[in-house]
Amino acid sequence: MNIAIIGAGALGSYFGARWIKAGANVQFIVREKRAAQLKKYGLKINSVHGNDLIESPDLVTDPASANAADIIVIAVKGYHLNGIIDTVSQMIDENTYILPILNGFQHYSILFDHFGKDKVLGGLANIIATLDEFGHVVHTSKIHEIRFGALLENQQEVCEKLAVLSEDAKMASSYSHEILMDIWYKYMFITAFSGITTVSNLEIGSLLKQEATKSIIDHLLKEMQIIAKHEGVVLGDQHLDKAWQTLNNLPADATSSMHQDYRKGLNIEVDHLQGAAINLAKKHQLDVPYLETIYGIIKVKTS
Numbered sequence: 001m002n003i004a005i006i007g008a009g010a011l012g013s014y015f016g017a018r019w020i021k022a023g024a025n026v027q028f029i030v031r032e033k034r035a036a037q038l039k040k041y042g043l044k045i046n047s048v049h050g051n052d053l054i055e056s057p058d059l060v061t062d063p064a065s066a067n068a069a070d071i072i073v074i075a076v077k078g079y080h081l082n083g084i085i086d087t088v089s090q091m092i093d094e095n096t097y098i099l100p101i102l103n104g105f106q107h108y109s110i111l112f113d114h115f116g117k118d119k120v121l122g123g124l125a126n127i128i129a130t131l132d133e134f135g136h137v138v139h140t141s142k143i144h145e146i147r148f149g150a151l152l153e154n155q156q157e158v159c160e161k162l163a164v165l166s167e168d169a170k171m172a173s174s175y176s177h178e179i180l181m182d183i184w185y186k187y188m189f190i191t192a193f194s195g196i197t198t199v200s201n202l203e204i205g206s207l208l209k210q211e212a213t214k215s216i217i218d219h220l221l222k223e224m225q226i227i228a229k230h231e232g233v234v235l236g237d238q239h240l241d242k243a244w245q246t247l248n249n250l251p252a253d254a255t256s257s258m259h260q261d262y263r264k265g266l267n268i269e270v271d272h273l274q275g276a277a278i279n280l281a282k283k284h285q286l287d288v289p290y291l292e293t294i295y296g297i298i299k300v301k302t303s
């Protein structure tokens with residue numbers, strides 16, 4: 001299978017390397033600085049599931065020269081999405097599908113508008129990974145799941161091909177038949193989790209000690225649940241229970257990737273996650289005071 005990955009950051013590098021080891025042809029579409037780092041040090045994964053090294057990954061800095069791909073995986077941050085639209089336009093042909101694995105939902109409408117609904121698969125990732133100073137992937141927790149699925153019938157065949165490839169790869173992969181629900185569940189979860197950890201600058205263990213703080217998290221989850229419903233996706237009590245179970249089972253020092261980026265002084269995805277959710281709420285005339293409060297505070301802390 002021919003896969004092109006735009007963004008060789010933590011996720012793009014991790015899943016790309018695992019697919020290479022499973023026999024896929026993977027090209028990484030990267031900018032000059034990341035290309036130089038990958039040429040110097042190779043693509044290395046340090047993981048609790050076993051390390052891997054791709055000494056000379058196939059790097060492309062001019063998207064017009066990329067090979068034809070069955071799937072273009074989008075693994076950039078939400079705030080870089082607009083910057084890769086032209087890149088995708090130069091690479092896509094009639095046989096190519098796009099698989100975004102970003103957190104959130106806003107990117108789907110942008111990709112649908114530019115490339116058409118039939119081209120965009122549903123996807124998300126559950127993993128805790130980052131890059132170290134050499135650009136090596138540091139993957140410390142056990143989860144390393146990529147989840148994908150067809151949003152339209154015409155996409156089933158390519159999803160089946162990806163499922164077969166991923167079975168041989170050292171990662172958990174799920175070909176989901178309810179990917180839209182999965183994407184919204186993850187959006188609900190991550191908006192609450194990244195919101196509360198970033199606004200408080202605290203890890204989950206401290207936050208769960210206080211009933212009052214747990215109540216804020218619960219309100220955030222429920223505001224997202226209502227937004228999802230107005231967008232046509234019904235997340236039920238079982239999804240709220242699952243979110244709480246996940247939060248309660250996280251190690252005390254666990255935190256969101258947004259909070260990690262905030263602590264490092266990096267750009268964060270608050271507009272792509274909480275900001276976009278507030279815009280959807282406005283569209284449906286919904287009151288979301290908890291989302292608005294954490295968004296307003298995070299914005300002022302990061303401006």
Ligand SMILES: NC(=O)C1=CN([C@@H]2O[C@H](COP(=O)(O)OP(=O)(O)OC[C@H]3O[C@@H](n4cnc5c(N)ncnc54)[C@H](OP(=O)(O)O)[C@@H]3O)[C@@H](O)[C@H]2O)C=CC1
Binds near residue numbers: 078126127
């Ligand atoms: N990290 C995690 O644990 C998890 C992350 N996610 C989500 O996955 C998404 C990606 O996150 P993550 O992998 O951590 O992000 P990273 O910041 O590690 O990687 C993003 C990469 O995109 C690259 N990039 C940006 N613009 C371009 C461009 N125009 N052309 C080529 N490459 C580009 C950046 O390259 P450059 O070096 O050139 O800036 C960077 O290497 C986010 O939405 C995040 O929320 C989801 C689950 C877990």
Ligand SMILES: CC(C)(CO)C(=O)C(=O)O
Binds near residue numbers: 127257
């Ligand atoms: C919660 C987690 C780690 C799960 O993948 C995540 O998506 C994030 O922090 O961005």
